[in-house]
Amino acid sequence: MTDKLKEVKLFLGPQHPGMHGNYSVHMYVDGDLIKKARPMPGMLHRGFEKLMERKLWMSNTALIPRICVIEPDINEMVFAMGVEALAGIEVPEKAHWIRMMILEMARVATHLFALGGIGGPTGIYTSMYWAVAERDLILDLFEKLTGARVYHIFIMPGGVRKDLPENFLDDLSTYLESLEKKLPDFEELLLKHPVIHARTKDNIMLPKEVVHDLGVTGIGMRSATGVAYDLRKVKPYARYDQVEFDVPTATYSDALTRIHIKFAEIKQSIRILKQVIEKMPAEGPVRVPIGTGNALKIKVPAGMIYTAVESTRGEYGYFIVSDGSDKPYRIAVRGASYPQGLLGIEKYLPGTRIDDAPLWMDTMGVCSPEIDR
Amino acid sequence: MTNSMSNLKGLLNKHYQISEFEEPIAMELIFDVRNDQLLDVLAFMKSIGFGQLSLLTCIDWIEKNEFQLVYILMNWDSGIHALVRTAVDRDNPKFRTIEHIYPGVKYYERDVHEFFGVEFDGNEDSFKHLFLELWEADRPMKKDFDPEAYSEKKYGMRKYRTEFPRKIGGE
Amino acid sequence: MAIGDKVEIKAWEKLGDFFRGRSIWMMWYCTGCGAIEMPPTMTSRFDMERLGMGPMATPRQADILLITGYLSVKTLRRVIYSYEQMQDPKYIVAFGSCTINGGIYFDSYATINKLDDYLPIDMYIAGCMPRPEAIMNAFNELQVKIRNNEVDGWKRYKKNYDQYKANQMKAVGEVFVHDEFHE
Secondary structure, eight states, X not given: OTTTTTOXXXXXXXXXXXXXXXXEEEEEEETTEEEEEEEEOOTTOOOHHHHHTTSOTTTHHXXXXXXXXXXXXXXXXXXXXXXXXXXXXXXXXXHHHHHHHHHHHHHHHHHHHHHHHXXXXXXXXXXXXXXXXXXXXXXXXXXHHHSOSSOOOOEETTEXXXXXXXXXXXXXXXXXXXXXXXXXXXXXXXXXOHHHHHHHTTOSOOOGGGHHHHTOOTHHHHHHHOSOOOHHHHSOOTTGGGSOOOOOOOSOOOHHHHHHHHHHHHHHHHHHHHHHHHHOXXXXXXXXXXXXXXXXXXXXXXXXXXXXXXXXXXXXXXXXXXXXXXXXXXXXXXXXXXXXXXXXXXXXXXXXXXXXXXXXXXXXXXXXXXXXX | OHHHHHHHHHHHHHHHOOOOOBXXXXXEEEEEOOTTTHHHXXXXXXXXTOOEEEEEEEEEETTTTEEEEEEEEEETTTTEEEEEEEXXXXXXXXXXXXXXXXXXXXXXXXHHHHHHOOXXXXXXXXXXXXXXXXXXXXXXTSTTOOHHHXXXXXXXXXXXXXXXXXXXXXX | OOXXXXXXXXXXXXXHHHHHTTOEEEEOOOOSGGGGGHHHHHSXXXXXXXXXXXXXXXXXXXXXXXXXXOOBHXXXXXXXXXXXXXXXXXXXXXXXXXXXXXXGGTTOSSBOSOGGGXXXXXXXXXXXXXXXXXXXXXXXXXXXXXXXXXXXXXXXXXXXXXXXXXXXXXXXXXXXXXXXXXX
């Protein structure tokens, strides 16, 4: 009789204060321990891959940032890299540096948001208040540069849309100095906090042997294998080979180590941004036209290509197929959190507790819109 | 760097007689294999260092009446992406699973099944829906499915008035 | 009777609305992309709490449901489920252009085009996505409207329940959440 009452089916559903984004995990629970878990994606599904086939190449630049809501610039970057490689055009020098600056600013903003998001599952709401306020100052800088806070539509095939406004680099360096002064406070709040230690030390491990089998990339891979497998070092794009930075790694992947690595990556991104401010060319064109001038009538030559960049969650790529017409034939999106959000939840959540499910999503990096597309 | 690309091409030519390669961008290689060769080629690629499967996707070539499955593999030590393509019949799309080689492909196969209709033998979860719930129409990503007509019929659009009191430009 | 007609209010409800308009509890549900501008609105920079609004975890004790952006059909099923669990009086605010006419996803097979057919909306906010200042402005106006007894979404829902249900069944099929174990 008591066997039948032992396991309960529970939905850690979409409407939950500790859940990140519109995602759901269905599980069988025995007390607090999870016995079986299955992810339930698809609640943010909009059919992007079908919609992209129905729009012109340049019209797609307005649609694609919406695939990954938290870090929209990586979508524009991989699309632009793919189209440029198929069309065979070279981007001017200043555009590469501006692109790198935008990608690193987006990386700092997203890591801050993720560190703030730890406040929901653990109860340390102070981190959310501090981190979201800091991230808002970066969004102000984006607004000065591109005109919008969240969806920028700035990196396009051929370069970037416009040149930098005046005094932008001074504003950026003032902001970086003020952020560096606040980082020790964040460290004391998040990394040395006894509650965080109790919740995350030796908890929700990712074993080293399964990293390649699952296809996990990004922080999950670097914290388990101990090798600097980062696309910015292995296959550099956009002048990453001309700046110096380290890639933090570890060999023991529990949740606390992954939070440490996120923190270290913010510091490395600040280091890259300082070098970009010094080395940015003062003048030069920022955009070259594709085709003969009318942006809405460009035709990309036929071919297939797969381009990828390193996002905060791992390898993010687009597989573009063109048949020579003015609309894409097929674009497939490789979301960086697909492995850890789907197979990772099915295999590595059983054995942990209910309150660890949102922590897995936060530390490994699971962004639900890029799984559902 | 180019050393490892030519090494790879040489090995593939020697063991599997593959000689046509496309290189759209640096450190990326695309080639076609036949259906019966695919599992051997993937197991071979895994043994020479391509330990990660980045993506499994499908292209609908409606004029040639076939689906083309594309497996994208990544070798982190040398930085090469390899795209392995194979063709499946469009009217009766069946193929085998590669879950014993790359376990991470399980949900990608469910994805391709849900949107294109390709059945993967051996993946016991592949008939279960993942992204779409209670879906009864045709498989959505095929080229003969019109999403706008479906959206208008099932969900309805907002009607705007089309007669205005005054014409622009006089009268 | 059409969905948009007004319904009359009782005298004691006017007193209740005076207090309700100053303390609204928001249900914590990020339904779509507009939810990324909710943390800045809720936290210290734009601070929604000075208007009296705070987050609430369960639908049983919440007053307002925010539809932040587009709604895919799968989410609509769960939103209807949660909306019907909320107690009266309850309000809905719809963010963004996707709730008005489908927005940039008007030709998608998985998103709805006109939210007004399925749930009664009290206020729309324009934008893609709306800025935190626009959201605060909308909440302010909503509070003024509540105090003037002008919002009656929940009454329209009860009065026209059959029509709303018929629309929902056509788009969604059934309002029941099956589990992923497929047992």
